[in-house]
Amino acid sequence: MVQGAGQSVEIQGLSKRFGDVVALDRVSLTVRPGEFMALLGPSGSGKTTILMAVAGFEQADTGAIRIGGRAIDRLPPHKRDIGVVFQRYALFPHMTVAENLAYSLRRRGIAAAETARRVEEALALVKMEGYGARGVDQLSGGQQQRVAIARALIFRPAVLLMDEPMSALDKKLREHMQMELRLLHRELGATIILVTHDQEEALSMADRVALLHEGRLRQMGTPAELYRAPADAFVAGFIGRNNFLPIEAGPPLRLRGCDGDLVGVLAEDSAAPRPGDVLAIRPEHMALLPPEVPGGEPCRVLETAFGGARQTVLVEAAHHRITVEAAVSDHLWQPGQAASLHFNPRTGRIFPAPGPQ
Amino acid sequence: MTVATRTDHGRAAMLLPVLLLLALGYLGPLGMVAWTSLRRAGQTSLAAYAEILAQPVFLDIFLRTLTTAGIVTLFCTAIGYPFAYLVATRARSWAGLVMALVAMPYLTSILIRSYAWVAILGGGGLVNRALMALGLIEDPLRLVFNSFGSYVGMVQVLLPMMVLPLYAAMRRIDPTLLRAGASLGGGPASVFATVFLPLSMPGLAAGAALVFLSALGFYITPALLGAPGDYMLAQAIEVRVTTLAEFDVAAALSWMLFAMVAMLLLFLRRWIVPLGEEQPTARPSRVRAVASTAAIARLVQRAGDRLAPLAGPLLWIHGMLVLTFLLAPMVVVVLIAFSSAPYLTFPPPSYSWRWFVAFFRDTNWLQAGWFSLWVSTAAAVTTLAIGTPFAFALARGCFAGRRLLWLLAVSPMILPHIVIGLGLFFTFVALGLNGHPVSFWIAYVVTGLPYVVIVLVAALGRFDRDMERAATSLGAAPLTVFRTVTLPLLAASFATAFLFAFLSGFDDLIIGLFLSSPRGTTLAIRMWEDIRLEISPKTAVVGALQLAVLLVVLGARGLSGWVGQLRRQRTSS
Ligand SMILES: Nc1ncnc2c1ncn2[C@@H]1O[C@H](COP(=O)(O)OP(=O)(O)OP(=O)(O)O)[C@@H](O)[C@H]1O
Ligand SMILES: [Mg+2]
Numbered sequence: 001m002v003q004g005a006g007q008s009v010e011i012q013g014l015s016k017r018f019g020d021v022v023a024l025d026r027v028s029l030t031v032r033p034g035e036f037m038a039l040l041g042p043s044g045s046g047k048t049t050i051l052m053a054v055a056g057f058e059q060a061d062t063g064a065i066r067i068g069g070r071a072i073d074r075l076p077p078h079k080r081d082i083g084v085v086f087q088r089y090a091l092f093p094h095m096t097v098a099e100n101l102a103y104s105l106r107r108r109g110i111a112a113a114e115t116a117r118r119v120e121e122a123l124a125l126v127k128m129e130g131y132g133a134r135g136v137d138q139l140s141g142g143q144q145q146r147v148a149i150a151r152a153l154i155f156r157p158a159v160l161l162m163d164e165p166m167s168a169l170d171k172k173l174r175e176h177m178q179m180e181l182r183l184l185h186r187e188l189g190a191t192i193i194l195v196t197h198d199q200e201e202a203l204s205m206a207d208r209v210a211l212l213h214e215g216r217l218r219q220m221g222t223p224a225e226l227y228r229a230p231a232d233a234f235v236a237g238f239i240g241r242n243n244f245l246p247i248e249a250g251p252p253l254r255l256r257g258c259d260g261d262l263v264g265v266l267a268e269d270s271a272a273p274r275p276g277d278v279l280a281i282r283p284e285h286m287a288l289l290p291p292e293v294p295g296g297e298p299c300r301v302l303e304t305a306f307g308g309a310r311q312t313v314l315v316e317a318a319h320h321r322i323t324v325e326a327a328v329s330d331h332l333w334q335p336g337q338a339a340s341l342h343f344n345p346r347t348g349r350i351f352p353a354p355g356p357q
Numbered sequence: 358m359t360v361a362t363r364t365d366h367g368r369a370a371m372l373l374p375v376l377l378l379l380a381l382g383y384l385g386p387l388g389m390v391a392w393t394s395l396r397r398a399g400q401t402s403l404a405a406y407a408e409i410l411a412q413p414v415f416l417d418i419f420l421r422t423l424t425t426a427g428i429v430t431l432f433c434t435a436i437g438y439p440f441a442y443l444v445a446t447r448a449r450s451w452a453g454l455v456m457a458l459v460a461m462p463y464l465t466s467i468l469i470r471s472y473a474w475v476a477i478l479g480g481g482g483l484v485n486r487a488l489m490a491l492g493l494i495e496d497p498l499r500l501v502f503n504s505f506g507s508y509v510g511m512v513q514v515l516l517p518m519m520v521l522p523l524y525a526a527m528r529r530i531d532p533t534l535l536r537a538g539a540s541l542g543g544g545p546a547s548v549f550a551t552v553f554l555p556l557s558m559p560g561l562a563a564g565a566a567l568v569f570l571s572a573l574g575f576y577i578t579p580a581l582l583g584a585p586g587d588y589m590l591a592q593a594i595e596v597r598v599t600t601l602a603e604f605d606v607a608a609a610l611s612w613m614l615f616a617m618v619a620m621l622l623l624f625l626r627r628w629i630v631p632l633g634e635e636q637p638t639a640r641p642s643r644v645r646a647v648a649s650t651a652a653i654a655r656l657v658q659r660a661g662d663r664l665a666p667l668a669g670p671l672l673w674i675h676g677m678l679v680l681t682f683l684l685a686p687m688v689v690v691v692l693i694a695f696s697s698a699p700y701l702t703f704p705p706p707s708y709s710w711r712w713f714v715a716f717f718r719d720t721n722w723l724q725a726g727w728f729s730l731w732v733s734t735a736a737a738v739t740t741l742a743i744g745t746p747f748a749f750a751l752a753r754g755c756f757a758g759r760r761l762l763w764l765l766a767v768s769p770m771i772l773p774h775i776v777i778g779l780g781l782f783f784t785f786v787a788l789g790l791n792g793h794p795v796s797f798w799i800a801y802v803v804t805g806l807p808y809v810v811i812v813l814v815a816a817l818g819r820f821d822r823d824m825e826r827a828a829t830s831l832g833a834a835p836l837t838v839f840r841t842v843t844l845p846l847l848a849a850s851f852a853t854a855f856l857f858a859f860l861s862g863f864d865d866l867i868i869g870l871f872l873s874s875p876r877g878t879t880l881a882i883r884m885w886e887d888i889r890l891e892i893s894p895k896t897a898v899v900g901a902l903q904l905a906v907l908l909v910v911l912g913a914r915g916l917s918g919w920v921g922q923l924r925r926q927r928t929s930s
Contacts, residue, residue: 057826077829084830090823094845104831
């Protein structure tokens with residue numbers, strides 16, 4: 001299937017209230033042509049509302065949406081030419097797989113022969129050849145999802161919206177479908193906006209991620225940017241895991257109860273520490289060494305969890321509980337053991353106040 | 358947007374036809390009843406009310422109506438609760454079939470079912486003959502034309518109304534709750550009393566409210582099966598209109614009956630409304646507290662735990678008896694239709710087609726049949742046409758007063774038809790339309806509307822709107838979405854709504870009695886006159902024909918669904 005190149009989606013100052021609830025608060029973001037963008041955020045953060053506004057099912061209170069540079073606010077949803085994959089797929093149960101796929105082509109008055117050809121092509125695209133005559137209730141969850149994707153793509157939309165399309169699948173199948181979706185995206189070049197509250201899914205699949213919280217856009221960037229340089233404590237806590245340690249007035253400024261050097265721990269682009277700020281440091285940016293190794297913070301192991309190549313260890317140091325990821329190669333830590341905790345240089349970041357987790 | 362309302366404008370347009378209809382065919386007529394009740398000799402007066410309150414006979418009638426409705430409700434509860442319990446908890450694999458059988462009496466009219474009871478309970482009827490054959494009695498017992506016959510008939514008619522909501526509530530009870538109760542140390546009876554019973558209360562309340570309110574306005578069954586002098590309110594009203602022509606007294610009685618039912622309906626609406634849309638709001642927690650704190654209750658429960666093993670067999674026997682009771686009138690009607698006797702007797706001496714032949718030769722009956730058929734069809738089509746947008750606006754809109762509108766549209770099902778009939782009579786006489794087919798048409802749209810609204814609002818509540826959004830995103834315009842997705846997916850609900858709307862008109866007797874004239878006589882009225890004058894098996898022929906047609910229609914649908922399911926299971930396994 002030859003796909004027209006994807007188009008840009010520009011969202012400007014989008015706001016939406018439902019009664020007292022502010023679902024969206026002046027959200028602006030631009031998705032580049034052909035880009036795979038993930039909208040990530042906790043439940044109720046407004047992800048679905050953005051998607052519904054783009055698709056035209058929900059009218060925003062203020063703001064504008066442009067697709068390929070064209071304002072679409074006045075365009076009714078059935079004329080927007082946007083593919084949508086719904087969370088529970090919304091396949092038409094009274095039609096076969098082929099009829100589901102042909103639905104959009106019929107609406108566009110495409111001839112029967114051409115329709116049949118494109119249905120076959122779409123089935124091949126999602127590796128479902130030979131399933132055209134099946135009823136949709138005779139498909140497994142993964143197959144239903146492929147059909148839903150094929151149905152949303154068959155009329156060659158420039159933009160594809162997906163609302164948590166993987167949430168109904170089990171873990172194995174989900175990972176498989178994530179890979180397939182990436183391949184499909186590369187093949188087709190359509191712009192994709194994927195809604196998810198699964199950060200692994202967002203980070204592993206998308207070119208860029210927009211992180212939402214309580215209707216506001218908190219940060220937008222590549223997965224690596226969000227991971228390495230979170231804009232605030234919320235992002236730092238939401239993406240990956242983080243320890244937040246309070247900073248005490250100096251001189252010199254230091255972590256409360258610790259003697260170690262603070263400045264050496266900070267990443268180069270981190271803000272300068274002030275009293276009352278917190279240091280965010282990730283579990284994988286610390287090392288747990290035997291207690292006799294000098295230069296570390298003395299600590300005690302409280303609890304451990306085995307995870308294959310790594311061991312997650314909860315330690316207590318100077319009355320802080322800190323999570324550490326330790327490599328398993330040499331040594332497995334046991335609760336009650338003493339240890340010394342070492343911060344890797346240039347990995348910590350300073351944030352004004354602990355954000356909501 | 359799809360067919361949903363986008364603006365207040367759109368919503369108003371969707372609600373308007375039904376509101377106009379209700380104004381003309383329901384609220385207006387009720388107003389006419391009130392107005393007539395206040396007029397005597399061309400002047401406004403309360404004379405009619407004064408007359409009613411001054412006569413002890415009316416007090417008797419009111420009391421009799423209330424006690425009858427109360428007793429019928431008690432019987433329906435006592436019979437219906439164990440039955441619903443059996444079907445919902447022990448007969449899960451059969452539940453669909455059993456509930457279809459419970460709903461089956463709705464396929465024959467109340468008139469025809471009451472007629473069957475005459476044959477079953479009468480002097481030469483089935484029960485008396487059986488008892489005499491067994492040597493238990495010498496002379497026939499008087500089982501009909503007294504309050505016993507009246508109770509039997511009313512309970513049979515109203516029992517499904519109790520069982521259906523009870524069953525729905527019981528099916529919603531999560532079986533793991535009962536296991537949790539048992540794991541915490543409750544015996545079978547105490548788990549039942551402390552967990553199951555409180556959780557089934559909303560269904561019980563809904564069923565009891567519906568039965569009681571419906572029983573208050575009953576006319577046909579007590580008139581046919583009850584003692585000649587033991588009037589209930591509806592009969593008293595009918596007599597005032599048709600034989601005494603005391604319109605103001607009839608109107609005043611109607612208005613009092615209406616006010617009583619309407620007030621109870623408003624009072625009980627918390628219990629009734631969940632049936633149609635929302636979750637039950639009746640709170641079970643208080644009942645549980647009462648049940649579990651009372652020491653007596655605990656004693657009873659302990660005794661109950663001992664007796665619990667007996668409950669199973671007893672429930673099954675009870676279930677069989679209830680099904681027999683519910684279905685007997687229909688079996689009897691079919692058998693009578695093939696009777697060779699020149700009068701009503703059961704069991705028939707031998708079988709023949711003579712009464713079918715007689716029916717199809719009788720132009721009076723055939724004309725009435727055609728009239729009923731096309732008037733009810735026209736009304737059902739109209740009801741669906743105006744009820745569908747109305748139901749969409751109610752189910753999809755989010756505006757103040759939607760529950761009240763729902764209740765208003767559904768209320769003609771519960772409020773006494775005798776009052777609605779009287780109001781329509783006054784209205785159509787004033788408009789010079791009485792007896793005209795148009796008057797029947799409007800009346801039956803009003804009585805059919807509740808079924809359409811209940812069925813469609815419930816179906817839309819369950820409907821996944823993403824289906825419509827998907828179609829829209831694929832390029833379908835709103836009407837195309839409706840035609841290609843909404844309509845096919847809700848086809849079964851539309852068919853059900855249509856069927857019930859049609860039957861509400863086709864089976865109507867009470868309203869027809871007021872509206873009938875040489876210009877328009879329905880089949881139900883023909884049957885009524887026949888039953889009152891000679892009781893021939895012709896009425897049974899109508900019942901048998903109606904049952905046959907409906908069973909063929911429903912059977913074909915059910916069968917095709919079943920075959921489709923089977924085929925799918927085959928291919929997927
Ligand atoms: N139709 C509606 N009526 C009222 N409130 C709504 C409606 N739709 C969304 N909301 C509210 O708007 C906020 C954002 O909702 P939205 O569905 O966009 O969240 P979400 O990020 O998709 O969450 P989830 O991950 O749970 O799907 C929530 O607080 C929600 O309760
Ligand atoms: Mg969502």
